Amino acid sequence: MKFKSLIAVILSLVAILFVVAFTLDWMGRPEQPAPAGQQANAAAEDAAKGADSPSGDVEPSKAPSGKQSDTDDAKPSQPEGTSAKVEATRPSWNPQPTHTDERLELPEDPEKTASAMPSAEPRQPALSKAPKSGAVEGKLTKGFPKEAMPLPASTTIERSSVDTQSSLVMVGVQGRSKQSVEEVLAFYEEHFKDLQWLASTSTDADGNTRLQAGFGQDTATVTLHQLPTGLTEINAAGVFKVED
Structure with a gap:
């Protein structure tokens, strides 16, 4: 019996030692995260509690750290149940069109309103x-057109002709003139x-200075040559059209 x-x-x-040892071992273990299903159920229960509360306030969830929070802050908040609409803005230089029936009409007499160009003086x-x-030799032939082909002062005439x-x-x-070529x-x-x-003025290969001028059918050529004596030799020729 004993x-x-x-x-x-x-x-x-x-048995007592086993219970004590199991209790100590359980208390020393780190807390394990709840399964995903339990977390979802807990979140649903919290939302239901917030809806049932008199004030209807729900504690906002914390935004995750990183770039996501910056992006959410940059976006403007939209009311629930409404879709975001982008409205095109019209630039300041393009006002709203006015639907009018006005038409651009030409003046009755365009010639009177147009600015007339000043007419050039007739040549x-x-x-x-x-x-x-x-x-003729040694002088100007009779009727020589000095107004069209003049000669400078101090010029000795060798010959002249008109055809x-x-x-x-x-x-x-x-x-031959006593003046220089430049003069x-x-x-x-x-x-x-x-x-x-x-x-226009040019210089020939032999050193002569040539001046050519003209307008329409009228043309003239003057060739100048510096003589060893210091005189300037002049050879002038022209073709002119007589206008009635």
Whole structure:
């Protein structure tokens, strides 16, 4: 009898030690996260509790850390149950169109409203009448058109000629001037400028200075050559059209 009682006491002690050891081992373990299903159920229960509360306030969930929170803050909040609509804005330089029936009408007399360009002065002809044909040495032939082909001062005339064919007059003159090449050239440039002719100057291979000018059917060529004596040799020729 005593032996059975001793065994019972020993078994009781072993059971007590086992319970104490299991309790200590359970308390020392880290807390394990609840399964996903339990978390979802817990969240649903929290939402239901918030809906049933008198104030209806629900504790907002914390935004996850990182770039997601920055993105959510940048987006404007939209009321629930409404879709986001993007309204195109019209630039300031393009006002709202006005639907009017006004039409652009031309003036009754465009010629009166248009600004007229100033008319250029008509060019005067180099020759107003045709001289008689002729050629002479040492002076100008009779009727030589000095207004169309003049000669500078201090010029000794060697020969001159005029050849009239219908409305065309061909003239030529050769002489020697005491003026320099530059002075004679400036004399003829000024003359052709007064006639409103286009003129150009060039230098030949032999060193002669050539001036060419013209307007329409009127043309003229003046060749200047510096002589060893210091004089300037002049050879001038032109073709002019007589305008009635």
